[in-house]
Amino acid sequence: MYNFEFEKPSTVADAVAALAGDEAQALGGGQTLIPTMKQRLASPSKLVSLSGIAEMQGVQREGASLTVGGAVSHADVAAQATDYPALAEMAGHIGDPAVRNRGTIGGSLANNDPSADYPAAALASAATVVTNAREIAADDYFQGMFDTALEDGEIITGVKFSVPQAANYQKFVQPASRFALVGVFVAKHADGVRVAVTGASEEGVFRWSEAEAALDADFSADAIAGLTLDPSDMIGDLHGTKEYRAHLVGVMTKRAVAAAA
Amino acid sequence: MPKDSGIGASPKRREDVRFLTGNGNYTDDINAHGQAYVHFLRSDIAHGTLNSVDTTAAAAMPGVVRIFTAADFEGVGGVPCGWEITDRHGNAMQEPKHPVLAEGKVRHVGEPIAAVIAESLEQARDAAEAIDLDIEELPAVVDMKAAVAEGSVKVHDDLTSNLCYDWGFVEENREAVNQAFQDAAHVTSLELVNNRLVANPMEPRVAIGEYNRSTDDSKLYTTSQNPHVIRLLMGAFVLGIPEHKLQVVSPDVGGGFGTKIFHYAEEAFCTFAAKACNRPVKWTSSRSEAFMSDAHGRDHVTKIELALDADNNFTALRTDTYANMGAYLSTFAPSVPTWLHGTLMAGNYKTPLIYVNVKAVFTNTVPVDAYRGAGRPEATFQLERVVDKAARELGVDPIALRRQNFITEFPYATPVAVEYDTGDYHATMDKLTEIADLSGFDARRKASVANGKLRGLGVNCYIEACGIAPSNLVGQLGARAGLYESATVRVNATGGLVVMTGSHSHGQGHETSFPQVIADMIGIDEGMIEIVHGDTSKVPMGMGTYGSRSLAVGGSAMVRATEKIIAKAKKIAAHLMEAADADIELKDGEFSVAGTDKSVAWGDVTLAAYVPHNYPLEDIEPGLEETAFYDPANFTYPSGAYACEVEVDPDTGKVSIERFSAADDFGNIVNPMIVDGQVHGGIGQGIGQALLEGCVYDEDGQLLSASFMDYAMPRADDVPFYSVDHSCQTPCTHNPLGVKGCGEAGAIGSPPSVVNAVVDALQSAGKTDVTHIDMPLSPGRIWAALNS
Amino acid sequence: MAKVSMTVNGKAASAEVEGRTLLVSFLREELGLTGSHVGCDTSQCGACVVHVDGKAVKSCTMLALEAEGAEVATIEGQAAEDGTLNTIQAAFQEHHGLQCGFCTPGMVMSAAALLKDNPKPSEQEIRTYLEGNLCRCTGYHNIVKSIMAASGQDVSALAAE
Incomplete structure (x- = not known):
């Protein structure tokens, strides 16, 4: 790892100020960033830890939405998001227990790994990403692999999830990393079904609109039996071909619907 | 009632206390005063001409002590290969130089080009x-068949081709085997890949070189399975340091599995650089570095054919294998696909004619060498797959076909040059049938099917050659080393013993099991016996631990040394009791005179040996210390039968191991708990090979599975509890303990049963055209086969 | 360089460290607590697992400065002062839950975290929980068995030793 300055502010305002310099980077739980830095693939001159900011902690229900602080760990979401069981269940299966104790929702969404779980949950839940500066709808937030709408120095202070009527996340893991080879989050909202797919596409997390339309008409696994995805848009690598991933999206979607229904 | 001490007991392991409390002493836990750190600059391309390495700017960086390149190693030997193969035509294999740091060319991703020594690792x-x-x-060559095709890019310009050797075994049988195939009633053939693996002991390799300018002594701490072998290879062939000026220490070592047998460039570098810089030099491999610098394992591509007569008797076997050597010859690489593989092709069967052809090939990949089982898993896999396929083709029960062809009379001389001393293959198959509850399989399959899953059962047998090895034999076969073992037993005045063994424990529990043997021989408490290993300055000589040889060879040396101790102690006891030597008996730590009530205690005799006031000084010297070298008369031949039951999810192709059973014959057993643990671990690795693990290069020689993010290691939820049994025991006839070795069996015996089970599951779903799937049986591959 | 202070196994510990100093490096190199091991660089093997404020973390994937003021527990602090092994350690020895010992400190610390939350986990719960701890020696059989035994479950019906 290259060396860096370390700051641990206690307010969002201080964190934003600390991040103002060149090549400063926010540090969530570090579960992706630290391994990346060990490989010398990232070289921030300053790391600004978000773990000491009280206002970024906590999981709160407010009407039909559930707000999770940007620095809440996966383990805490798993334990505390009882009003949104599918989200809690998903958070309880990210990485491994020790990773879940450090990794945070804000860190995961800011990184937007194409195989991460949270992007699927946020997109399917029609979540709003709340930053120090603004609120960003999930549909506008994810802009491709490792790419988001965040500006330099912008911090995810919280995420507002619309709690659906029914939801479920199904993950088929890549056997080595245990990231999602394919993960599908299905959420049935009052205004329609949202199906978000992670792990599968070169473009990162995406909504499977054909499945959403079919499920709007009939929220059952059978409703999507005939649907297929174009393999050419999928990731193909040593863990699975494009065709296999396209197939798995269908299987995981059906399972998620069956579990949610 | 289980014994609570001695041979056959399972005392708690004494080494566990330090490991469980964080007090193990692994190489990376050692820091030498004033040490500097080395970082190797490794090639990120697979093949290229090294035009220049300019270190000028780097040398001026903060904290840099010195930077080394190939130019600093002029006059220093290359990393040696310890085994020379003679090819089908009587010619020696092609053997390229393996420089410590790349010379002129880089030949695989990860090859060290330069080494930076600095005050801190980050500065380096x-x-x-x-x-x-x-x-x-330069264009890289990765595929073996392409590498030996006309016009291929050459990995080594000074060799005639990328073919290391073309080996035939037994060459004289070639025509007879071909004739038998022409005469066969049925021939089953199968093409398969034995997937390339990375051993991945959890402790990455570490080397610390030290130099004492006062005495001109060099010292190397290294994570090795055989420090004496490193001393010999590095001292004699690379650095020119005589053994008396070189100490090699391998303290607690966190797993080996073969990949810590070999002498590596980093070891030689640290030893060399410590002298050149006159300060200790430490290298700790990262896991990512390990993937591109530890020798890999397996990587064979094979066509195997089995000929049967009209009564389903095996009449001949013929194989054609390409074995990847990687870019350079690792220490024992040439022996793995030849003598450790071809000699095992008879398996458990009385096939009268066998011919094995192996083409060893250089490619632009990391060197490949022994990994747990080394050649024997490759032999077992292809044989047990082709037998299973033959049974399907013939419509006969795969177990019945195996039983029909079992070797039943021992000793049995195979057509591939080895003689099995003992075994009872029906007994282990009977035991397997019982512990695996094979009769209950149909009901379990119905339950799986009702649950939307496919279920398959796979069975296989295995034989291995362990207790490596008779030195005169392996010498004839090209080994450049003897494969005996030594032990020195030192008895102290107050009766305690120290055993200095050349065997090395890196998880096997020698500190616990070796004393059990001596405790029984003398009749004293195991706590009085201490095992010392892993330090060339403490142990006189040793060949180390690999090939399931520690107890069979190292333990036998210890027994022989202890026999000498007892013989001398009896003379002392005879003197003390004024009796004839021949009348002295030793039991429960007491010497007695046969037919009398006279006795002296073990401690009285040992004290007399060191306080020789009343002592036969005219006949024997004071002291009680004896050394023995044991060179085995033959290999040992553990064998067994394994069964695997899988469920396959037809929607995703995911395979889950539902049951795994192993019935082994290891001969006599010293510590059943440790033996079980060895089998468990081997099965875990075998399941890993079968379902999860695969080391993959792209066509440009880039390593795609370069970390645990892409190389799938078996985890706790990938495997079930295993049912293991070793009650079938046909003791080895030629070593004093009657032991055969158990370290590799699980890894050798398990992959074929997993694949056999998955093929069975798929066939049960009507996919009768699926007769084989290459490992690892990833969900994607199974899904593709189901939808083929 | 910055000063970091924490409590490790009940004792105050502090040192001047760089921003990039990992918690595992602080433990191993500053404090000489070499029981926590480094077996990978991608945060997967779990040989470095320690507890920070009662939670299992991978000390190779946490900055030492992030542990400022924390209570850290490592494998070295698990046995009693007189050397008596704790229940989990004793179960690992009794049931041969370790071979080379390299993964063992992380396994024991993960097991301790599991049993704190789930005092009688099922076999499957144990296997699932150990997702972040790799062992290459044991095939996991005796590790799972040891943890079941440490939780007071009868393991005599499992394969004989």
Whole structure:
């Protein structure tokens, strides 16, 4: 790892100020960033830890939405998001227990790994990403692999999830990393079904609109039996071909619907 | 009632206390005073001409002590290969130089080009980034068959081709085997890949070189399975340091599995650089570095054919294998696909004619060498797959076909040059049938099907050659080393013993099991016996631990040394009791005179040996210390039968191991708990090979599975509890303990049963055209086969 | 360089460290607590697992400065002062839950975290929980068995030793 300055502010305002310099980077739980830095693939001159900011902690229900602080760990979401069981269940299966104790929702969404779980949950839940500066709808937030709408120095202070009527996340893991080879989050909202797919596409997390339309008409696994995805848009690598991933999206979607229904 | 001490007991392991409390002493836990750190600049391309390595800017970086390149190693030997193969035509294999740091060319991703020594590791890495490399990239060759095709790019320009050797075994049988195939009633053939693996002991390799300018002595701490072998290879062939000026220490070692047998360039570098810089030099491999610098395992591509007569008797076997050597010959690489593989092709069967052809091939990949089982898993896999396929083709029960062809009379001389001393293959198959509850399989399959899953059962047998090895035999076969073992037993005045063994424990529990043997021989408490290993300055000589040889060879040396101790102690006891030597008996730590009530205690005799006031000084010397070298008369031949039951999810192709059973014959057993643990671990690795693990290069020689993010290690939820049994025991006839070795069996015996089970599951779903799937049986591959 | 202070196994510990100093490096190199091991660089093997404020973390993937003021527990602090092994350690020895010992400190610390939350986990719960701890020696059989035994479950019906 290259060396860096370390700051641990206690307010969002201080964190934003600390991040103002060149090549400063926010540090969530570090579960992706630290391994990346060990490989010398990232070289921030300053790391600004978000773990000491009280206002970024906590999981709160407010009407039909559930707000999770940007620095809440996966383990805490798993334990505390009882009003949104599918989200809690998903958070309880990210990485491994020790990773879940450090990794945070804000860190995961800011990184937007194409195989991460949270992007699927946020997109399917029609979540709003709340930053120090603004609120960003999930549909506008994810802009491709490792790419988001965040500006330099912008911090995810919280995420507002619309709690659906029914939801479920199904993950088929890549056997080595245990990231999602394919993960599908299905959420049935009052205004329609949202199906978000992670792990599968070169473009990162995406909504499977054909499945959403079919499920709007009939929220059952059978409703999507005939649907297929174009393999050419999928990731193909040593863990699975494009065709296999396209197939798995269908299987995981059906399972998620069956579990949610 | 189980015994609570001695041979056959399972005392708690004494080494566990230090490991469980964080007090183990692994190489990376050692820091030498004033040490500097080395970082190797490794090639990130697979093949290229190294035009220049400019270290000027890097040398001026903060904290840099010195930077080494190939130019600093002029006059220093290459990393040696310890085994020479003679090919089908009587010619020696092609053997390229293996420089410590790349000379003129880079030949695989990860090859060290330069080494930066600095005050801190991060400073060394910083400086390495400032080294200016001029490498002209050349096309890489990764595929073995392409590598030996006409016009292929050559990995080594000074060799005639990429073919290391073309080995035939037994060459004289070739025509007879071909004739038998022409005469066969049925021939089953199968083409398969034995997937390339990375051993991945959890402790990455570490080397610390030290130099004492006062005495001109060099010292190397290294994570090795055989420090004496490293002393010999590095001292004699690379650095020119005589053994008396070189100490090699391998303290607690965190797993080996073969990949810590070999002498590596990093060891030689640290030893060399410590002298050149006159300060200790430490290298700790990262896991990512391990993937591109530890020798890999397996990587065979094979066509196997089995000929049967009209009564389903095996009449001949013929194989054609390409074995990947990687870019250079690792220490024992040439022996793995030949003598450790071809000699096992008879398996458990009385096939009268066998011919094995192996083409060893250089490619632009990391060197490949022994990994747990080494050649024997490759032999077992292809044989047990082709037998299973033959049974399907013939419509006969795969177990019945195996039983029909079992060797039943021992000793049995195979057509592939080895003689099995003992075994009872029906007994282990009977035991397997019982512990695996094979009769209940149909009901379990119905339950799986009702649950939307496919279920398959796979069975296989295995034989292995362990207790490596008779030195005169392996010498004839090209080994450049003897494969005996030594032990020195030192008895102290107050009766305690220290055993200095050349065997090395890196998880096997020798500190617990070896004393059990001696405790029984003398009749004293195991706590009075201490095992010392892993330090060339403490142990006189040793060949180390691999090939399931520790107890069979190292333990036998210890027994022989202890026999000498007892013989001498009896003379002392005879003197003390004024009796004839021949009348002295030793039991429960007491010497007695047969037919009398006279006795002296073990401690009285040992005290007399060191306080020789009343002592036969005219006949024997004071003291009680004896050394023995044991060279085995033959290999040992553990055998067994394994069964695997899988469920396959037809929607995703995911395979889950539902049951795994192993019935082994290891001969006599010293510590059943440790034996079970060895089998469990081997099965875990075998399941890993079958379902999860695969080391993959792209066509440019880039390593795609370069970390645990892409190389799938078996985890706790990938495997079930295993049912293991070793109650079938046909003791080895030629070593004093009657033991056969158990370290590799699980890894050898398990992959075929997993694949056999998955093929069975798929066939049960009507996919009768699926007769084989290459490992690892990833969900994607199974899904593709189901939808083929 | 910055000063970091924490409590490790009940004792105050502090040192001047760089921003990039990992918690595992602080433990191993500053404090000489070499029981926590480094077996990978991608945060997967779990040989470095320690507890920070009662939670299992991978000390190779946490900055030492992030542990400022924390209570850290490592494998070295698990046995009693007189050397008596704790229940989990004793179960690992009793049931041969370790071979080379390299993964063992992380396994024991993960097991301790599991049993704190789930005092009688099922076999499957144990296997699932150990997702972040790799062992290459044991095939996991005796590790799972040891943890079941440490939780007071009868393991005599499992394969004989």
